[in-house]
Amino acid sequence: MVIKEQFIVTKRYRSISMLLMAVGILAIIALYIAHGSKSDPKEQARFWGSLLQNSVYFLLLVNTAMFFICSTILSWGGWQMSFRRVTEAISACVPVIGVICAAILFAIVFGNNHEIYRWADARVVNEDEIIQFKSGFLNKGFFVGWTIFTIGSWALIGWKMRKLSHSLDEKPLESVEAGKKYMWKTTVWSAIYIVVFALTVLSSTPWLWLMSIDAHWFSTMYSWYTFGSTYVAGIALITLFVVFLKNNDYLELTNQEHLHDLGKFIFAFSIFWAYLWFDQFMLIWYANIPEETTYFRPRGYGIYSGIFWLMFIINFVGPILILMSRGSKRNYATITFVSISMVFGHWLDFFQMVFPGPNPDKVPMILYDFGVALGFAGLIMYVTGRALSRSPLIIRNHPLIKESIIHHT
């Protein structure tokens, strides 16, 4: 079997990604003209909310690729090795989108418009006892420090993991001893990453970035829920890239068995997402405390309820029914369809997290946001393609590569 080890970015691929990015920039400009340049703070919040939703969503989305790598390393999984370079390439987007996301977050926190982050406005905090009580956590200093720590550590450890993986290309492992040493080293670094991940996405960062939009409201499940949302969409993104490369005659060692396992991941984590989504709702619905129910008033019962139920169908009912049978997990068409709908559905989920806070009375026109999302999709395509073309597609010298070649579900 001849193995095409080198991914070549075609002209068509590059121009499509450029086109998508141009659409994104146009959407941002249009959004600025229509809303951002107005003097009404609510209108300005519409502009910043769109940037916040898209940048945070796509940052968390690409970051789960590195979580996928590290969790499979810690569990000694070898099956993903045949497409490991794809996940690595996706995680290479973290520094790029991270910088964009940090810039937008800081612009919102330090700007004059406090419709999104009300806790950043000193006058509001002075009159609001609930926010005063939370000010040990919700303050500008902590927000900036934690954001820098979060994005910086993701980017740094991700870079280290990619470097460890690429070091095998030039220098094969000489002996079993060297292999053991290498495996130990990757295990330690991925363990560090998992700890950082647990401290950021799994517990605190979504509280700062997203939950603080509704500063009075709180949910301890929120970060878990955000993670569930982005992880299933991140697996869907990996699947999309794997299918794309397979269709272009790359990744010869990846076959339906690997696709089947990715399908299982999407299936399982869409149920996980639904579990958290419903639990967060049910506990609040059951207790019926006004402080907590304010969150679901616009989302589940108000004008946003259409998106609420659409999201439920796209993110839970769809995948559970479509991906239940073995055949559909191994079929390129169904898995691609479900993957695209997952990425879109969880993007809607983030739309729900951001907009009902500053705009509880009116659903913003979603087409602008969709344009911005296309821009980010183009950016991910561009950066991932570039990262893929820089290194061989197969980790030829990895100790576990054989396990992936003979993988069988």
Place this chain on the structure above:
Amino acid sequence: MAVKKFITGCFDDEAVLFPAVKQVRRKGYKIHDIFTPFPIHGLDKAMGLRDTSLHVAGFIYGITGTATALGFITWALTYDWPINFGGKPFFSLPAWIPITFELTVLFSAVGMVWTFCWLCQLAPFVKKDHFNPRSTDDLFVMALECTDKTSEAESISFLQSLGAKDVQVQHKETEWWWGRYDKDRKVFEQKDEKVH
């Protein structure tokens, strides 16, 4: 009860077994079954077995569980004995979802275990014939079903040429029966000759 004639061959290596299965199927022999001490990935595909319908049964059991839970709770709490819980409506679906979920899981899990036992003919006191006790230890035992037209000598030498060891002609009971091995000698009294 149906006693049939089989030719059994033992393999001790997956790398020998897989090509052998391919050759045997190509020649047109009917493989009754292959008995292995542990699951071998890909063997079902190599033998041409169809996918199990156990998961279809599981889905049906799950749906039954969902319907049972929703149906019973709805009947009990809205029609038969409505109770006011904290001012919630009688028909308050979100509170019932956990129970519905549990019953779905319970029905599908228990139902699938029972169906699995049924399909594998596993139950207390149910007895099945063994081709070779070493298939529970260290050998893969392939059993070819013989018809009137099967030439014994030819198929024995064919199996041996594929790398099978300890090739035997056996008469075995294919169905299950109630009882005890020691009381039920009848099925073991058939011919069981050894070929070298």
